[in-house]
Amino acid sequence: MTIHAAFVSGIHVIAQVIAIGLLVPLLIAVYRVTFHPLARSPGPRLAALSNVWLARRVRDGRMFEVGKKIHKRYGPVVRVGPNEVWFDSREAFSAIYSAGSGIEKSDFYLATKLNKPEVDWRMNLHWPDTLDFLSEFDTRRYRLQRRLIGPTYQTTNIKKFEHAIDGVITQAIQKLKSLDGAEVDLKEWMHIIAVECLGAVVLSWSPGYIRNGTDGGTSAQSYLGWKRKSVFGLFPLVTKLSFFSKGVARRFSNLWGVTFTTPKNFKPFFTPVYQKSSKRITAALRVDKPPAKNTRKDLLADLIQLHQDRPEFTETYLRRLAVTNFGAGHETMCSALTSIVAMIGSHPGTAQQIRDELPPISTESGVVSHDDALRLRYTQACIKEAQRLHPVIGMSLSRRAPAEGLSLHGYYMPPGTTIGCNPVSLHRNPEISGPSPDEFLPGRWLGDAEVARAMERCNLTWGGGARMCPGRHLAEMVLYKVVPALIREFDIEILAMPKDEDVKYYFMAMLTGVRARFVPVGGGKGNVAS
Known part of the structure; x- marks a missing residue:
């Protein structure tokens, strides 16, 4: 040639x-x-081609805006990816999240895994048994873990830590009064209160956030982590490859603009949490000499006792859960508190209606007890309504269609299809929430009983079905006590509420950008004991 x-x-x-x-x-x-079997499903055409359509909106933090609009445009069934469909109906909620559905979590949760897997010769992933409630794929393992910790996290047990929360609330109110009505970032202050409550309940410890009047940027920094995880979750293959190559993860992060650096002198509160919990657990489990007498009455003490009473609650579980209380709780509590206070403060007359139903001071701390808080019908309605409008999850709680597939609203979802409901969309469906679903109307929870029951049933505030958040009772106790205390003590002026397109929502959702002033009621004469 x-x-x-x-x-x-x-x-x-x-x-x-x-x-x-x-x-x-x-x-x-x-x-x-x-x-494609999903070709008939309504949705943006570009979304059918690639997950890039959804990933771009996730990266830009636009899940709040997307959640509010997408089902209004396309109906109850929306194809948001080549193999992913969102729903916003009662029928879909029941089929996907009911306790007996047996539908497993999707591969999106690979991006939220806390540990790397082992890989066999067939390239199958095997996950270590380390207790990872959010990302656990093994249903049998998950159910065992939930049964083990169930009694410890029930309200009947959690209530004994009320005094610890009362102490945090008292300190927070005193500090907020000392600011003399200065403008603050609402999310940062709600994060301060959330972390301080967790520190007091779990470890009898304070990170010093209230004393310093700042969380040191920990809330903002951890939220960037959710931006990254939310994008990676839409590309499971890339996530799997990143388990074996940091270079893959780095290049993909750079490509999508989800790489972020840690500020100089940044001090995450997880370091002392890990150190303090590890030290106490090690001391309690020493076999070479009798364990030191535990004088602390906190949640970690209960977990140590659970391990001693139930060896199947392993030391690995114990050490992981001690930290998970903070990892899973600090952002969800912060998100919920931020939305609740922002909604109450931005709707004239709401705070006064709450004050009108507050009971007289009946505790030494001056903080409403958990039992009394449950009787505050209007306050409870405000809390539920704010969480309905601004849930702590901003993307679909996705699952994998079962082996026989799933038919909903006349559309068939083949086995393995990623399916789920986006809480922002679901909670705003007028067939569930009633008229004016985009408006903050606490009365909707106090009027038509059928509407209230529908909203309670079709609610993803704390997850769905058998995968409900195990720490919800602790989180709710914090909300039920903090909100009335702040409203009793302060006129909360919301100075700036972000536009929908400016709210940064990822899988973990925060009402970002809210500026507020805490002005003492009655010119600074508060009711909480000093």
Whole structure:
């Protein structure tokens, strides 16, 4: 073969490779739009081609805006990815999240895993048994873990830590009064209170946030982590590859603009949490000498006792859960408190209606007891309504369609399809929440009993079905006590509420950008004991 012939032959080969490279994506695109089992499902056309459509909106923090609008445009069934469908109906909620559905979590949760897997010769992933409630795929293992910790996290046990929360609330109110009505970032202050409550309840410890009047940027920094996880979760293959190569994760992060650096001199509260809990657990479990007498009456003491009474609640479980209380709780509590206080403060007359139903001071601390808080019907309605409008989860709580597939609203979801409800969308469906679903109307919880029951049933505030958040009772106790205390003591002026397009929602959702002033009621004469 002459040089010329070889050259021409090489050109032909290159041309064929380029043609194939262009043809394959084109054929995939045609298949996904025209012949895929989900091709009939309504939704943005670009979403059918690639997860890039949804990932771009996740990266930009636009899940609040998307959640509010997408079902209004396309109906109860929306295809948001080549293999992902969102729903916002009672029928879908019941089919996907009911306790007996047996529908498993989707591969999105690979991005939230706390540990790397082991890989066998078939490239199957095997996850260590370390207690990871959010991302646990093994239903049997998850149920065992929930049964073990269930009694410890029930309200009957959690209530004994009320005094610890009362102490935090008293300190927080005193500090807020000392600010003399200065403008603050509402989310930061709600994070301060949330972390301080967790520290007091779990470890009998304070991170010093109230004393310093700042959380040191920990809330903002951890929220960036959710931006990254939320994007990675939409690309399970990339997530799997990143388990074996940090370079894959780094390049993908850079490509999507979800790489972030830790500020200089940044001090995360997880370091002292880990150190303090580890030290106490090690001391309690020493076998070379009798354990030191435990004089602390906190949640970690209960967990240590649970391990001693029930060896199947392993030391690994114990150490992980001690930290998980903070990892799972600090952002969800912060998110809920922020939305509740922002909604109450931005709707004239709401705070006064809450004050009108507050009982007289009946405790030494001056903080409403948990039992009394449950009787505050209007206050409870305000809390539920704020969480309905601004849930702590901003994306679909996705699951994997079962082996037999799933049919909903006349559409068939093949086995393995990623399916789920986005809480922002679901909670605003007028067939569930009643008229004016986008408005803050606490009365909707106090009027039509059928509407109230529907909203209670179809609610993803704390997760769905068998995967309900195990720490919800602790979180609710904090909310029920903090909110009345702040409203009793302060006129909360909301100075700036972000526009929908400016609210940064990822999988973990926060009402960001709210500026507020805490002005003492009655010119500074408060009711909480000093």
